[in-house]
Amino acid sequence: MMGYGVLGFAFGLLLVSFEYSWYLAPLMSLFIYAGALQFVAINFFNAKVGLVDIAIATWFINIRQSFYGLSLLKRFKKTGKLKPYLIFGLTDETYALLTTIKDDDQLKKRWYYFFLIAFNQSYWFIGSTLGAIVGSNIKFNTAGLEFSLTALFVVLCIEQYKNLQNIVPFLIGGVASLLALLVVPSDKMLIVSIILALILMFTFKKRIKNE
Amino acid sequence: MSNYEIYIAIVVMTLVNYFTRVFPFLFFRKNELPSYIVFIERFFPAVIMTILIVYSVKDIDFSLAPYGLKEIGAILFTATLHLVLKNYLISIFAGTIFYMGLVQYL
Secondary structure (H helix, E strand, O other): OOOHHHHHHHHHHHHOOOOOOOOHHHHHHHOOOOOHHHHHHHHHHOHHHHHHHHHHHHHHHHHHHHHHHHHHOOOOOOOHHHHHHHHOOOOHHHHHHHOOOOOOOOOOOOHHHHHHHHHHHHHHHHHHHHHHHHHOOOOOOOHHHHHHHHHHHHHHHHHHHHHHOOOOOHHHHHHHHHHHHHHHOOOOOHHHHHHHHHHHHHHHOOHHHHO | OOHHEEEEEEEEHHHHHHHHHHHHHHHHHHHOOOOHHHHHHHHHHHHHHHHHHHOOOOOOOOOOOOOOOHHHHHHHHHHHHHHHHHOOOHHHHHHHHHHHHHHHOO
16 A cells, blocks of 8 residues: 555656646546556646547556456445445555455445545555655656656556466557557557557457467 | 646546446446457456557657667566566666666766
């Protein structure tokens, strides 16, 4: 959970290194609350990406989250008024924590879930706010800081591979993105990559499943 | 983007992000999942993570010296660190500092 604060700090620092106002960090951490997406959002701002493209990219970057909820449908059934917030807080880390806790059908569990999720978000919120404030007040050479985004995805990619033990989806992602990089302007690259990858996935559906 | 455009973008991301999280609670209360959804669920996260690595270095010009070697080097460094130490914070921070060193001092 501490990790959340530290990663949030890096996000805040990166955001203000592009001269954006510090208060965008707490604003985003309060309302969006999604690690990888908030990092990518900085690129959206820089490249002036259109709203439709942002919506589609957001959907696909976070589509994995749709499947977190699936395994929690039963658990969240009796959580009443807290439910919308519990669902809002389903980030990668929170999901990982929730699924390590045994479910025992007690009604009190819902408050336990609530505090776990609220604490997680507050670490992220405080971390990113501090990062943004520190970054706007202390000037240092931030050249290369944007690599934290790349490093984050390298780590997430390795974790995916450990789960999946199947190289084909990574090859598809690589081919689709390199192709898109070569043929379309760089601000359209993400959307085109996603579409190409989906086409490739369904073309090689059998290949992927049989690996 | 202007501040106004950024606010609108944040609203869009907030809504779509919440939509991805609430999706199963809205649509899959009882029904069995269609097979194509199970397929995307299982394999798309790996695809998008690979795409995002390339996306994050998209503005590097690989045709000019040093031909993106700093980026490739830092990616390999981060990956090796993560495979050996298995601590995501160390991998991300050491990888970033390594890259900052490369671009600031080389």
